[in-house]
Amino acid sequence: MDLLPFLLTQCLNALSQAALLFFLGVGLTLIFGIMRIVNFAHGTFYMLGAFIGYSSARVTGSFWAGLVIGPLIAGAIGAAFEMGLLRRLYRRDASAFLMVTFGLTLVLGEIIRLIWGVDALQLEVPEVFSGIVFLFDEPFPTYRLFLAGAGVVVAVGIWQFLERTRLGLLIRATSQNAEMVHALGVDVNLVRTAIFGIGCGLAALGGVLAAPLVTASLGMAGNAIIDAFVIVIIGGMGSFLGSLLAAVLVAFVQVFGTYYFPDFALAAMYMLMLLVLVIRPGGLLGKEA
Amino acid sequence: MVNQADILRRTMLQAAAAAGFATLAGPAAAADPIKIGIPVALTGPLGGVGAQMRRACEFWAKEVNAKGGLLGRPVELVIEDTAGNPATTVRTVQEMVERDGIRVITAIVASNEALATVPKLAEWDTIFVSGDNGDGRLTAESLVPNFFRANVSGPMGTRAVALWLRDSPMKNFYGLGMDYAWGHNSMDVFAAEAKRAGKNFMGAVFSPTGTKDFSTYITKIRQSGAEGVYLVLAGDDNNAFLAQAKQYRLGDKVQMLTEQVDQMSINATGDSAIGLIGSSRYPFSLDNPVNKAFVAAWQAEYGRPPDLFEGDQYQSCKVLQAGIEKAGSIEAAKLRTALEGLAVTSVKGPIVMRACDHQAEQPGFIVKVVKREGMEHPVPEVIASYPADRVTPPCNKMVYDD
Structure with a gap:
């Protein structure tokens, strides 16, 4: 393989991975930034998305239906969880959230096992993206190009949502001063419910999109939650742009690190995290240092 | 005045009733079930494999019982989840031995569970016929007299x-x-x-x-x-x-x-x-009459062909069955002697449980x-x-x- 096609292939590999990492990290960072909640169940929502996406795609015969239904249902469950449980805990300290969301991972994980069983399930790549393109004679799956594209679209979408819509404005305002927003007559609880639902929905979106690469399996959640935390820590807790930057960085470090130093494949991501924490303890774009 | 004939009739009825009970009670005593311990990992990362092995055991027990049982006694499986944890497995088998009087076990999923269990077999006076455990040591340096491997090993x-x-x-x-x-x-x-x-x-x-x-x-x-x-x-x-x-x-x-x-x-x-x-270890497409009958029956029961752990565990159950029939007992000493050198026509064709290291000689695919x-x-x-x-x-x- 020549250098140029090699570099191109690896960069596109990294971008497609970055998209998946971004979906995972951005929801977690939004939830933390606005609600000050460390959502330990984030990986489980990612897994839930994959399983619901699998079933929806199977019933309707369309991957795209799964891509819409998975995040919607997972988001609704997340919102209901916020309304039913988390809301009662806002006056407690942070450890209460950690315990409750950790409990949710166990309950949801068990429910998924009861509904879908223990075997890994295959979600097929959608027909239109099942082919390959040739980059200087090297085959590259179009689905990975689609992933990278989806990452860009969702990132721009979230950015525009936060900047231009009324709900986006309320979300930003709530993150800065929830009491003031409340005093101005806005139902802050509703904003929190919305952001928790959206965050979980984004994780589920990542889960559905990742399923054709890794299959929907019970091991997804544990893997995902660690990646999500790493992204949030590198990017800076609560920073939207930070999570985007961190996802791209981590993906490039993983893809190239694995190639040149395969023995350090697992460590690459953590070494990057250590480096960032040493230089900028609050994360790349984090507010507090 | 008491009617003599009446008394006679009552006595006869009582006798008949007693005889009737006797004929009922006779087989009932003989039909004490043969209990087989299934300490299998049903949860945890090995749960998928464990589910296959349990299914194979249940299929086998149903098949045996439909044909009148083993030595004229029904087969009863005592199934417990070990979660793939060796310590849990040892404790579970101990309970099976002490509480249920079990003397035969099979269907342990992981090799480390099996390695933890085998040193206790002599003390429990229990035979263990493996249906899955691949670690080569089980029939080499870690071999014990009461362990038999009917399945294919890792090597x-x-x-x-x-x-x-x-x-x-x-x-x-x-x-x-x-x-x-x-x-x-x-x-x-x-x-x-x-x-x-x-x-x-x-x-x-x-x-x-x-x-x-x-x-x-x-x-x-x-x-x-x-x-x-x-x-x-x-x-x-x-x-x-x-x-x-x-x-x-x-x-x-x-x-x-x-x-x-x-x-x-x-x-x-x-x-x-x-x-x-x-x-x-077991490709279901094997072309021999025993396997074809097995696959057809399995397909009728579950609507799909058997997977490899199902086939390999089923073979182990058949080896165990042949051993118990030959020994006429589930007593460890008799069963051990019966299993050594036992030849069975299995789903993989003719196999032999060799006496020297208790590994079943069988083809590779x-x-x-x-x-x-x-x-x-x-x-x-x-x-x-x-x-x-x-x-x-x-x-x-x-x-x-x-």
């Missing part, structure tokens, strides 16, 4: 692949394994076998357990220029690799080989597994995953089989002389 699986390699026209091989003991171990064995077969082993790369993105590894395999790549991957990692390898069309250029092909990962990855070559008309998932098809005397290691050994 036997690797051996089949090695024998196939010798006949293969491919010359250059590369490896991808999971970065822990099993991955490195199997890769070393493969590298040594490849060299012995006069092939060129070009090196290997190891991926951390839990790897999700295999794109870089796929790039490395492609760059190596090898004709075949040996995969030592399991579970989610294996599924992820196969799915992504297909998306990169890796199979067009490189033949993928693996130690063990199982239906679970084929089901999880669908067409991505097509073309994969590896050993199989190499399969290739193919798409078959009318099947929901791709299936493994036998492309080569090797006779028992070439696949089974020398007595009490884990390595082969040639």
Whole structure:
């Protein structure tokens, strides 16, 4: 393989991975930034998305239906969880959230096992993206190009949502001063419910999109939650742009690190995290240092 | 005045009733069930394998009971979940022995569970017939008199692949394994076998357990220029690799080989597994009358063909059954003598439980995953089989002389 096609292939590999990492990290960072909640169940929502996406795609015969239904249902469950449980805990300290969301991972994980069983399930790549393109004679799956594209679209979408819509404005305002927003007559609880639902929905979106690469399996959640935390820590807790930057960085470090130093494949991501924490303890774009 | 005839009639009725009870009670006493302990991992990462093994035991018990039981007694399975934890397994079997009076166990999933259990078998006066445990040591340095292995061991699986390699026209091989003991171990064995077969082993790369993105590894395999790549991957990692390898069309250029092909990962990855070559402990497509009857009955019960752990565990149940019938008892001393040297016509053809190290001599199979008309998932098809005397290691050994 020549250098140029090699570099191109690896960069596109990294971008497609970055998209998946971004979906995972951005929801977690939004939830933390606005609600000050460390959502330990984030990986489980990612897994839930994959399983619901699998079933929806199977019933309707369309991957795209799964891509819409998975995040919607997972988001609704997340919102209901916020309304039913988390809301009662806002006056407690942070450890209460950690315990409750950790409990949710166990309950949801068990429910998924009861509904879908223990075997890994295959979600097929959608027909239109099942082919390959040739980059200087090297085959590259179009689905990975689609992933990278989806990452860009969702990132721009979230950015525009936060900047231009009324709900986006309320979300930003709530993150800065929830009491003031409340005093101005806005139902802050509703904003929190919305952001928790959206965050979980984004994780589920990542889960559905990742399923054709890794299959929907019970091991997804544990893997995902660690990646999500790493992204949030590198990017800076609560920073939207930070999570985007961190996802791209981590993906490039993983893809190239694995190639040149395969023995350090697992460590690459953590070494990057250590480096960032040493230089900028609050994360790349984090507010507090 | 009491009617003499009346008394006589009553007495006769009582006698008849008593006789009736006796005829009822007679078989009831003899029909004490034969209890078989199934300490199987149903939860945890091995739950999928455990579910297969339990299913095979249940299928076998149902079949035996439908034909009037074993030694005229019904078979009863006592099933307990061990979660794949060796300490739990030992405690579970202890309870089975003490509480339920169990003297025969099978269907332990993991080798480390089996290794923890075997030292206690003598004390419990219990026979353990393995249906899955692959660790070579169980019939070598860790062998105990009450342990029998009816299934294919790990070294036997690797051996089949090695024998196939010798006949293969491919010359250059590369490896991808999971970065822990099993991955490195199997890769070393493969590298040594490849060299012995006069092939060129070009090196290997190891991926951390839990790897999700295999794109870089796929790039490395492609760059190596090898004709075949040996995969030592399991579970989610294996599924992820196969799915992504297909998306990169890796199979067009490189033949993928693996130690063990199982239906679970084929089901999880669908067409991505097509073309994969590896050993199989039990390919359901075997062409012999015993197997055909088994597969047909299984298909009728579950609506799909049996998977490899189901077939291998079923074979173990049949070996156990033949042993109990020959011994006429489940007493450990008698059953042990009966099992030693026992010949059974199994789903894999004629097999022999050899006396020297309690390993069942049986053939080895190499399969290739193919798409078959009318099947929901791709299936493994036998492309080569090797006779028992070439696949089974020398007595009490884990390595082969040639």
